[in-house]
Amino acid sequence: MSNSASLHVVDRLIAGHRIPEAISALAAAADRQNPEALFRLGFWQVVGDILPRDLAAARVAIGKAASLGHHEAQMMQIALTANGSGAPADWKAARLLLEATSEDNYHAREVLGLIRDMSLKDDGSPAQALAAEPLSRDGTLSRVSAFLTPLECQHLMHSAADLLTPALVIDPRTGRKILNPVRTSDTASIGPLREDLAIRAINLRIAALSGSSVFAGEALTILRYQFNQQFRLHSDTLSPSNNQRVKTVIIYLNDDFTGGQTAFPNIKISISPKAGDAIIFSNIYPDGRTNTDSNHAGLPVLKGSKWIATRWIRENPFNVWKGPERVE
CATH class of the missing domain: 1.25.40.10 (Tetratricopeptide repeat domain)
Incomplete structure (x- = not known):
């Protein structure tokens, strides 16, 4: 047969x-x-x-x-x-596998080109410190210019394109999935099976920026907002949670659209997206109190499509195959 x-x-x-x-x-x-x-x-x-x-x-x-x-x-x-x-x-072993397959595998060749352009340590983490500019008075909201290169932004958008689906929630009255009334975007999570070495290096970069273990980050989530789509005012904290989302990193992957600012109304800050830039904010204060100043909204897109990458950082590392709420 x-x-x-x-x-x-x-x-x-x-x-x-x-x-x-x-x-x-x-x-x-x-x-x-x-x-x-x-x-x-x-x-x-x-x-x-x-x-x-x-x-x-x-x-x-x-x-x-x-x-x-x-x-x-x-x-x-x-x-x-x-x-x-x-x-x-084992980053070193993974890179050797990538190099060995890159001649005949186009995807591997593309990823190898991306990581060769990155300045990395032997474990795949960034070799240089990342400079963040505080935006809020208390320093819990900051911006990093050129966090990703244009090619890295394109790679994330391309990697998620075939995974995008409308954001859904469960209707508590019927138990059926319905369109999310708060977040009206299309969404895709890049899990461990699709985390190529370029994406892994970006996740390690996010970990370095947030001062956290890479194993404390949820799967990198790609969001696409088209005309009039938005993410209404919300907090990234979860209630209840055994392993709270303490920080959020948002990366702007493009800027060829109008509208779509990220607004923090409690501190009267509105951020205009610039491709490659990242923002990072704390959802929880060190003493465990919720930081309501981090409540934010993705304003409606008025023209074009807005792409972002989001990674929610949990308080403790977790096993990705068991879920972020199960801390061992």
């Missing part, structure tokens, strides 16, 4: 809810060194839906698929190696 035919069988079994048979068929195809079967097996082991989550086993299967030239498996192997899923985080 051909490689593609084997996977068609798996798909039919899944569609027919014959899960044990589908698992057996996929395992048999993987044993025949079918790259797509190995990749799918590893993906199932990561997601933990059809198969129980087993990150170590997933890395073995994905690594085999990568060695057989499966491009998506190569990028996923690099991401998992760098962010420490299933084994300790």
Whole structure:
């Protein structure tokens, strides 16, 4: 049976809810060194839906698929190696994998070009300190000019484009998903499977700026606001929370639009986006009180599309596969 035919069988079994048979068929195809079967097996082991989550086993299967030239498996192997899923985080090993695959893998080649232009330490963190300009009197709101380069901004927008979906919330009356009445944007989270080395380096840069562990940051979230879309006045704090969002970093990815300022009405500050700039603010004071001065709004876009990247920083590091509320 051909490689593609084997996977068609798996798909039919899944569609027919014959899960044990589908698992057996996929395992048999993987044993025949079918790259797509190995990749799918590893993906199932990561997601933990059809198969129980087993990150170590997933890395073995994905690594085999990568060695057989499966491009998506190569990028996923690099991401998992760098962010420490299933084994300790290892930037050096991830970079070596990236360099080894860059000749035949366009995505790897693009990412390698980006990180070669960055000034990085051996662990992928920024080599230079980041200068922030205080905007508020108490210093809890600051701005960093040119936090990202134009190419880095483009990379984030491109990386999220196929993941964007309308922001939804659960209607407490019906239990159904409805459009978010507070945030009317499209949104995408770049999780650990899609965190290529350029994005990992950006997350490490955010950690350096915020004085936090990279493992305390939620998945980098990309937001796109089109005409008249906005994020109404809100706080980034959560109630209740076992692991509060203590800081927020927002990065402006473009500025070829009108409107869309970030407004902090309690301190009468309105920030006009500039591509590549970042703002950082504290949602909680050191004594644990909520900083209401950090309440903010993304004003309506009047023309064009506004793109931003947001990373919420939790008080304590957490296991990304268990969620930020489960602190160990």
